[in-house]
Amino acid sequence: MTADDAARMEAALLAVADAGIDIRHALFDRFLDAFPHRRAAFLNLDAASRRMTDETLQAMFGLAQGEGWVWPQIAELVVTHRNYGTLTAAEYDAFVDMAVDALAVAAGTAWDADCDAAWRRQAAALKAMIHRALAEWQAALPEVRRRAAG
């Protein structure tokens, strides 16, 4: 199942690359419209939008391929993102879903129901992994617990 997912996901990535579309612009416009109070945290939006978009897509593709690096990378990302504020699971979920939405638009006719199911399945796995990282850091670090409690 995940090998099929990886093949379908790669086909969409290649279609978007062939079309020369950089999805980060649409993704960040939508994300920052939904969470305008986060705009000020981006000191270098151009650099961050490239890395956040690439790493989100790579994490989902890596999960489809059963790659072991995804969990440590996500665990590290969640703890370092505390520097940018107390980010909620809902914000992470929205970012991941919006990344897939932006990819779907950019892929055009290369995006079919099977491709959509593959990306959505790996998006769900990534969101679950982020939730686990949020919960584990909260349990491990008292100051994270205090901040989450408000």
Ligand code: HEM
């Ligand atoms: C799967 C989700 C995400 C991934 C993979 C991701 C990844 C990254 C990466 C790789 C960087 C660059 C770090 C560096 O250069 O040192 C970054 C920066 C940043 N991220 Fe994320 N991120 C995610 C979600 C979020 C969310 C939901 C927010 C909410 C606001 C956010 C806010 C930021 C901010 C404020 C920066 C720093 C920007 C700057 O200094 O200009 N990220 N992120």
